[in-house]
Amino acid sequence: MRLSILAKGLTMGLMGLTALTGAAYAQTTVKIYMGQLYAPDSDPRSKETMDAIIADYEKLHPDTKIEPVPWLGGDQSTYFAWLSTRYAAGDEPDIGWSHYYTRNAEADRWTALNEYLDGPNDYIPAGQPGHDKWNDEFFDNVKAQIRAPDGNWYQVNTNWVETGLFINNDLMKANGIDTNWASWTDFIKSCKNLKAKGIQPLGVFATPGWSTDQWLDTLLISAAFADQIPSWHLPAYENPFMKDRQLTPEEMAKATHDGKFSTTDPRFDTFLDLTKEVTDNCIVEGFAGITSLDQIMNLFFNDKVAMAWLGTWNAPTVRDTAKFSVTTTYFPPFTSQNSKYLTQPTIYRVGGPSSSGQFGISSGAADRGTLDASVDFLKFLTAPAQAQRIAAYDEGNLPVIKGVEPAEVAKGFSAISQLPERGITDAVSRYNGEQYGTPHNRLLQSFMLGEISRDEMKTQYQALLDKAVADQCEANSWDWCNK
């Protein structure tokens, strides 16, 4: 009898142990890289909040462990080099951060989320947008912009950014410069006045890689081709939410293929004229030797430039660092005096989905068996309850989830966010890849410095456009390519 009890006990114990071990083995680990949203060293609040969110999730799902990878630091190229290496080793994070255009250009690295976005998100209370269909919780204009050329969504966006012109009021007042510009021409006049007084007007830098000159470049080229851009829209990309949307890589490629976007078009000369004017009169001297926004901020904080074009993400630093009065405004509109191809006075916002909250799921997650858990955690993370907690410390980004409020310092950018969308996007994403953006930036940099002639610039630029179209046609086999 005793032996039988002992045997039963042992059997039960073994079963329990087996169950426990089984449970331990069944645990799924989801590795996530959130960029600066999880930066334990530089932003303890991010760690505190994200750890709390993860703990809440793990309480609901004891079988899932969320493993955040701390922010790597450095610039984006450091991260992308790290990510490429991880992919090559098959050890990339299940959920990763990336710019939407980089992600769309490397679509085979990421999971198309369409079927999940069409499903419910149970972490959102019933009756609220997103509960029945996850996709409904995100802003429609953002979704429209991040959609890949193949029609898929490879990421969800929790926030986005705006850019603004930060003005040193004290310096402007001391030099009698009025900043209530009515037009781009007035703005250029102020630049000239500042230069005449020995003050560098505008902190913008230009490199072959990413730079704020890319923003300026998109403003100028969008103004120069303003009357043509709407006619380049393809029906496949039309959506009711964005009348003034940016052209997709396919639309850009087709316009180039059809000879509508070309260096022989007089509009291209208008673009070059505008570029030269703003370079010679406004942009800080040595702009081609500056490689980061930090250097621009340093010049601004030390009274070396009167204005700096920065992003919402810089606003908290400016608030905490500037020893002078700062106004955040935006450029005045271009008029027909600047580009005769404008249908009305216009200035475009430069901002958009390129923000801290851009998350996609690695295509390797399915092979590793972590796809379902990754999708589930992403649903939890993007639910308004969690997104609001993140928005509280991630002050420099504007939330784009319905029901989530921006931080105080970002609210000033709301007016800028209402401006029309630029028609032509940053050079790095214009043709779906940095391999076309970098040569574009190089040529522009040389032209701005006066190191190559206009004709030389146009010849080389046209060759670049033709190559971009040929490559894109080869990669995507669009039906119009052979026509």
Added chain:
Amino acid sequence: MTSIAIDRAGVSSVPQSRLRIMSRWVPFLFLLPVAAELIIFRYIPTFSAFYHSLTNWDGRKKDAFIGFKNFTDLFNDNVFRDAFVNMAKYTSLRTIAVLLFAFIAAELIFSIRNERVRMFWKIAFVIPLVVPRSVIYLMWAFIYDPQVGLINEALNLIGLGAWQQPWLGQSSTALGALAFIGFPFVSSLAFLIFVASLEGLPRDIIETAQLEGCSIWKRIWNVDLPMLRGGIVFVAVLLILEGLQTTEPQLILTRGGPGTSTELPAYYLYRTAFDYGKFGQACAVGVVMLGVGLIFTVISMWLRYRSAYDVD
């Protein structure tokens, strides 16, 4: 069953034949980890790069054989061609400047008779070697800054404000500015090698030269330089390979610009792989760089051994 007997002096009486075998094989045993490291982390990646240079490898899935397309694309790319021209300029400038200044510094130190003073200067020159390179590049970013930089401020102070330049912000000065990072180049491996070589020169030769009334210049030209030839060529080879592999100044200071003025092959490779995701083409760049590096090394070695006094 075998046993090793120990005699009174504690010396093992291992049979001579076994000792011979051990002395023949033990060095190989110690070399094994190094050889394994070399094979796994050097030779296999190198041969793998040869293979992948003939494919359209994207670092992940795509890996189809495309023949020599990567190489033809490379040589048709003006940025790649510019990168090699820049590399030649950058490496020549830097090799000449580093060799010259390090040699002058080494001779100055060598001429100090007081041992303690000489040691002080050696330490003073070598300590900055521990500063990480990235910090040095960031420091030079401030030195070259057009608005608040040390060089432009200094020029302004001495009344040469008209000579102020955006050193890194224009093609005419950017590559030269990169080559002069670290000026006056005394805190370098070259300096250490030259000092050690000079101190290793036979004293009797130096003393004889002095007794014969040989001036310092004549001694340097006729004694020091020929006897330092090995060290000079060694440093030159290192500098050429460094020029071929340089990426940090581009990453930190210029991103290869303005235009293509500071683009170098290694940075081109980095960008092709990690920014563009074209790993196959990046491997092709690596293969070309390997070839160029080998050619320069062979030439340098030939120069070093050609009628050298210290080699049979």
